Amino acid sequence: MTVADVYREFGVREARDVSPAYERLARHVASDNDLLDRLAALPAPKRQPNLLFAVVRLLGGPVTDPAGFRAFALDRWDEIAAQLLVRATQTNEVGRTAALLPVLAALPQPLALIDVGASAGLCLFPDRYAYRYGTRTVGAGAPLLDCAATGFTPPERLPRVAWRAGLDLNPLDVTDPDHVAWLDALIWPEHTHRRDRLRQAVEVARADPPHLVRGDAVTDLPALAAQAPPGATLVIYHTSMAYQLPDPQAFVDVVRALPARWVAVEGPALVGAELPAPPSPALHNVLTLDGEPFAWVRGHGESLTWFGRNIH
Template sequence: MQTPMPMPMPTDLPVDPTVLNRMSRRFRQFADQDGQDDPLYAVLARCMADDPRLCGLLAAAPSGQQLPVLLLAAIHDCVLDAEVPASALHAYYPTAGGTRLPDESLPEALLAFVHAHRDRLLHTVRTRSTQTNEVGRCGVLRVALQALMQRLDLGAQAPQPVALFDFGCSAGLNLSVQDYGYDDGWDLRPAVDPAAPTIRGTWRRSPPAGLRGPDRWRVTETLGVDLSPVEVSDERATRWLRACVWPHDAHRGERLGQALEWARHRPHRLISSQDGLQVLTDWVGSLPGPVLPVMINTWVLAYLDEEQRRSLTHRVTALIRERGLAWISAEAGKFAPVPVLPQGSGQEPPETTTLWTLHWRARQGECGTPLAWSHAHGKWMDWVTEEDDDI
């Protein structure tokens, strides 16, 4: 293996050893845990962890975005750009037609690529955020909506009209939850049209049988809010969504493509706002009386600081008490809005696993409960709530 070309330490980035050590630890942890789902990303993350010229680039991102997946997505976006000349690194990306598996030449190819596109990569990590918009999460979302109807005793005779609000919506693809098909070994459901994607996953512990059957809810209103919503007709913006999908996950990439194409013909209203909860408050006030407002958020709270998370919980809880809002949250366990984490059936750490929680207004006030754990992208699901066992 040849000696990698020299690449000077950027002078406009923090060079504090404490900062670099923190970035290095994050890449190493990613390689040992989440990165194991993709053979290329696991090796790239180890390369970055061992080289301050690489992991140091992540320090340019805003503090809430200093996550390994952001720099990996920035590189992937560059690889997917047809205007970027083919390089040795392209050969390792199946999404760019590459067939080469990680080998001893990969570190050199990575260094050369980063060196050639450093300014672009820095701009991307400074201005972008990861926006996976993972429709695989709809496998739990549709059951969570069914559980909500059961708790509110709604929709048994006719589906309850629901207004679905996606906080941190990206391209708003999860707002089409009722259109998708579901193949989960528990309650098979065809898509409303062959062109709509089918969400496949496996239940480790199934939801109660009483939650099977026809939907007790019907989405009649939708709205999404994001700092930077993705316009599905914008090729560059949707390329970023594809870049946020890991290169060896062909099924996930194909599913995203289907969901984007479906959204192009059935778009949802999306709003850019720095205060999405004010948008939610105004929107709830404009809804017709019979419609039940439901807010969903999926892997958003990790990008907020502690004070922002407290403020969000306080404001959403007030809307639950005062306006009858229901709240379905799908976040990493450590950010879940519940006091105690339920026991899962697997060994996955709660830091990298999604906990689904449900909050609603009951006669005694605001109520909340955990519903399920799931893989971050919906590959597996694990129902944990026992209250529904006798439905």
């Protein structure tokens, strides 16, 4: 797949009907040879649309006007490239916990949680947020996370968490304004609701800073898992992280060897099983428990379409 293909696919499958600004921008980049040549000189993981657009936002550049974006990017490409090389898409979208909740609430309680690719650890607090699945609300905290639920009955209660920890190559600190600014830059321009709930989730995490470990998902996960307290169900989970791994199968092998339940919201390629057709051509991830697929999930957790067995 060429760089232009990556941007065209992002515009069609991820940004369409979700972010008109990023759909326009992706289409423009896909047809701009000057920008494509510069992107092609970078390592493949650093060419991602989300990463490029977020870096330009962080540097104060325009992302709603393709012509202004192009002028800014070409004028300051050296600075942009330097940021692309040292940053990653650590979106830490708390809306994805709405997809995790039905599985977490159904497991034997209490839970010991490890979020792999934790970023700032905001998805380590599924028991502190509130969720609205259509007309049913679960929990009473903030932020309130909306998820369109199809094909399943939402849980009646939140999980009980006895211990929580995160693993990341470059964990972000919720008390560091620069780190929080990067999380904000990763949010798409029209998504004021996501920006609001980011602020609320950061406040939750600042009140009880999560235990975050700097380390590799493959080599350092067993040691962190060994720290989990006895008497709690150890749950290792991750959301939209596996595509960044150099060897996803090595990670899967490590997780399966641990005495833990494994929950993932990742692309269909990680599942390795036959799946029903997704609800629409838009990009969907798959919710799995111990490798068994249960539901289609939109990228930010805004919808959950259940197709698996009942786990309640």
